[in-house]
Amino acid sequence: MTDKVLHINDDQFEHEVIGSDRPVFVDFWAPWCGPCRMVGPFIDELAEEMPNVKFVKIDIDKNTEVAAKLGVMSIPNMIVFKDGNIVNRQIGGLPKNELKAFIENCL
Secondary structure, three states, X not given: OOOOEEEOOHHHHHXXXXXXXXXXXXXXXXXXXXXXXXXXXXXXXXXXXXXXXXXXXXXXXXXXXXXXHOOOOOOOEEEEEEOOEEEEEEEOOOOHHHXXXXXXXXX
């Protein structure tokens, strides 16, 4: 796991995501979720390749408040924020190249 991906909790969401001066890719995930574990390494790699984007992960088992507020019902649920607003959302895993294209289309 790379240190380029920030693991945050509900209390940090406002500061790290809404208040960010860069676009933020947020991965809502859980350790028991197979597709989440599948896309995890892709997210780590993209965090290395895309320094203009902040990559954040939120474990929905430990942090239910933000997930509920954003209507996260199934995971993986990946949301791109820009200037504190939701730009786009992807539900379900994607291959790395499609995940990168999804993020780039949001910038």
